[in-house]
Amino acid sequence: MKIISYNVNGIRAAINKGFLDWLKLANPDVICIQEIKAMKEQVDVEAIEEAGYKYHYWFSAKKKGYSGVAVFSKVKPNHVEYGTGIESMDDEGRNLRVDFDGFSVMSLYLPSGTNIQRLDHKLEYMAMFQDYVDQLKKKIPNLIICGDYNICHEAIDIHDPVRNAKVSGFLPVEREWIGGFIDSGFIDSFRFFNKEPHHYSWWSYRANARANNKGWRIDYCMVSEPLKDQMQRAVILPEAMHSDHCPILVEVKS
Secondary structure, X not given: OEEEEEEOOOHHHHHHOOHHHXXXXXXXXXXXXXXXXXXXXXXXXXXXXXXXXXXXXXXXXXXXXXXXXXXEEOOOOOXXXXXXXXXXXXXXXXXXXXXXXXXXXXXXXXXXXXXXHHHHHHHHHHHHHHHHHHHHHHHOOOEEEEEEOOOOOOHHHEOOOOOOOOOOOOOHHXXXXXXXXXXXXXXXXXXXXXXXXXXXXXXXXXXXXXXXXXXXXXXXXXXXXXXXXXXXXXXXXXXXXXXXXXXXXXXXXX
């Protein structure tokens, strides 16, 4: 099964930039989308279905034009789980899970920490999410959590680790958390297959950052340890230009 994760920074804007034409060519079985910034009724779902994704699920934030996640699938899932049951997470539309035979796939959009208040919220969210996943894995050990984690793990994952050491997304407390999350039983699928530097998934719109590849790798397909032998490849797809992020891909034997 080919799974793609993509923070589109607004699904309607991405569609206007050719997202659906790209999606047909990329042809994943499942695509996890973050930061949709829309309600389902605001989107041309017929065009999504015409692109081959008959099964599409939306979990929008209560605040209009903000956050939100979705999953489009060619395969009908056995079950769809909207949110976590934790109100402070679910009001912002940040978790959507689809369960298939053999494994489950989650679209995750972890908060950014753009100011002190949001950083506190992000740290609280991270702690609650770890607890939630620890419990979820007891029921669903074969779990793939794809999305925008808004954290670079190691210095290799960011273009300037020295200057960004005190910037949210690369703070020691954030890096420690994502390291602990991996150690709790997950595989960073991209790093499992690729140890080379200069591979990023997000670039600022400022200072021609993308053209100069001054980016951050903050999007991950985290694969739970029991699925290790089923992983076939994981890549970043920087040629897709519908957002300030680019898609990432993992293939798993189903």
